Amino acid sequence: MSDKYIARSKAVAARVLGGEMIIMSAVDSKLFSLSDVATVIWEAADGRTPLSEIVAKRVCAEFDVPADVAYQDAEVLVEELATRGILSISNQPVADAEPATEAL
Amino acid sequence: MSLMQELNDKALHLGVPLSAHLDITYRCNERCEHCYLDHDDHGEMTTAEIKDVLRQFADAGVFFLTLSGGEPLMRRDCFDIIEYARSLAFNVKFKTNAVLIREKEAQRLRALGVEQVQISVYSHRPEVHDAITKVRGSLERTIAAIRFLRSQGLRVTMANVSMRGNRGDTEGVHALARELGARYTLDPTITPMMDGNTSVLRLRADASEISSYFHNPALVGDVESFCAPPAPIDDQVLEGLPCSAGHTSCYISPYGDVYPCVQFPLTCGNVRQQKFLEIWQHSPQLAEVRSIRLKHLTTCSSCTHAGSCTRCPGLAYMEGNMRGPSSADCEKSFVRTGIVTAGMMARKASAPAPVLVQIAPAPTLTA
Numbered sequence: 001m002s003d004k005y006i007a008r009s010k011a012v013a014a015r016v017l018g019g020e021m022i023i024m025s026a027v028d029s030k031l032f033s034l035s036d037v038a039t040v041i042w043e044a045a046d047g048r049t050p051l052s053e054i055v056a057k058r059v060c061a062e063f064d065v066p067a068d069v070a071y072q073d074a075e076v077l078v079e080e081l082a083t084r085g086i087l088s089i090s091n092q093p094v095a096d097a098e099p100a101t102e103a104l
Numbered sequence: 105m106s107l108m109q110e111l112n113d114k115a116l117h118l119g120v121p122l123s124a125h126l127d128i129t130y131r132c133n134e135r136c137e138h139c140y141l142d143h144d145d146h147g148e149m150t151t152a153e154i155k156d157v158l159r160q161f162a163d164a165g166v167f168f169l170t171l172s173g174g175e176p177l178m179r180r181d182c183f184d185i186i187e188y189a190r191s192l193a194f195n196v197k198f199k200t201n202a203v204l205i206r207e208k209e210a211q212r213l214r215a216l217g218v219e220q221v222q223i224s225v226y227s228h229r230p231e232v233h234d235a236i237t238k239v240r241g242s243l244e245r246t247i248a249a250i251r252f253l254r255s256q257g258l259r260v261t262m263a264n265v266s267m268r269g270n271r272g273d274t275e276g277v278h279a280l281a282r283e284l285g286a287r288y289t290l291d292p293t294i295t296p297m298m299d300g301n302t303s304v305l306r307l308r309a310d311a312s313e314i315s316s317y318f319h320n321p322a323l324v325g326d327v328e329s330f331c332a333p334p335a336p337i338d339d340q341v342l343e344g345l346p347c348s349a350g351h352t353s354c355y356i357s358p359y360g361d362v363y364p365c366v367q368f369p370l371t372c373g374n375v376r377q378q379k380f381l382e383i384w385q386h387s388p389q390l391a392e393v394r395s396i397r398l399k400h401l402t403t404c405s406s407c408t409h410a411g412s413c414t415r416c417p418g419l420a421y422m423e424g425n426m427r428g429p430s431s432a433d434c435e436k437s438f439v440r441t442g443i444v445t446a447g448m449m450a451r452k453a454s455a456p457a458p459v460l461v462q463i464a465p466a467p468t469l470t471a
Contacts, residue, residue: 011217013195015167018118022111022167024195026219029259031107 007047047097368418407446
């Protein structure tokens with residue numbers, strides 16, 4: 001199984017409001033609120049860190065969930081976010097992606 | 105409840121300025137006859153100062169950022185500022201007359217992830233639009249810019265300020281917006297100049313023109329519902345806020361002055377002297393604005409329109425009392441529903457009695 005690399009879209013706005021990550025896409029002006037897990041994945045989506053590593057080092061470290069279940073859920077989640085144009089998925093590292101961030 | 109409403113409620117509860125409007129210059133390449141600004145540069149913030157304000161906005165939780173002017177593209181560092189704003193992940197709305205936008209600028213705005221561009225268009229007829237902007241060829245250039253922006257897939261809103269000079273042109277501008285794939289907004293609000301000069305108010309659209317907008321389903325949707333008599337007001341309405349100005353939104357001038365709103369020139373502090381958050385959290389002026397509920401309004405709290413009026417506290421402030429009525433909004437409520445407002449009745453009651461002209465007896469002519 002080849003790993004996936006996820007990068008935050010450059011066409012979105014994001015802010016943490018009262019602990020909740022708010023995202024708005026400039027493509028369609030849709031507003032989203034991310035769950036805690038989605039926020040962790042979003043913040044780590046630097047285009048260079050494999051999704052498996054994000055799940056192992058960030059998601060499993062912060063949430064009590066088995067690694068295999070967390071990875072499956074993360075795959076579904078990133079597909080959903082990619083469909084909405086919030087991030088992109090690649091089979092290779094993305095050179096010009098935004099660096100990881102703790103909070104916006 | 106929509107996510108946007110939830111977001112607003114949360115920001116209000118947390119005391120977060122969710123939206124900020126920053127004019128980066130008052131200079132302009134047009135001279136619109138109704139404009140409320142002095143276009144001279146009295147010491148604009150530098151690039152570094154503006155970037156510092158943007159950082160402070162981000163730290164304070166601002167999410168929706170409007171960058172405007174004057175004409176923001178009059179600043180050479182305009183794109184640098186937009187780029188920096190986007191690097192801080194703001195949702196950026198860019199307000200411009202678009203005269204300086206060509207293909208390259210449109211591509212840049214697209215690449216930077218600007219969410220929408222709002223452009224003033226006064227008429228679909230060049231002779232009318234250009235007469236208002238006082239720049240020959242401005243409509244042609246603005247329309248060309250809209251085409252460039254749309255070709256990049258950018259969301260464009262054509263803002264149509266209606267006034268005496270473009271009477272009867274709203275349908276034409278609306279049709280032009282449809283042709284260009286742009287959104288359309290109509291605003292009959294003409295505001296006094298920032299220095300209090302009210303001479304521009306003579307340009308306001310008259311009541312019959314405003315009435316025609318309010319009864320046009322293409323503009324308001326269901327006319328019967330839009331123009332329906334106001335619903336009875338209750339305690340919940342009276343406990344409500346007049347508007348978001350100073351509560352979840354604010355405005356900063358090119359000189360660093362902080363106001364509750366671009367249309368509310370109550371100086372609350374200056375970011376050249378204080379940190380933005382310090383002003384936002386501790387300004388006595390903002391505290392006063394935030395203390396006002398509909399029940400506190402001197403005249404409007406007893407008005408049947410209290411729950412549905414678009415009363416602007418900034419316009420009321422410019423008329424002399426931020427707790428008082430705004431005559432322009434009284435007129436709109438009246439034109440929309442046919443029901444006289446409390447503000448109109450108060451003005452009528454307080455109007456000075458007509459001056460009695462005493463006719464002196466003709467002097468007696470004596471031989």
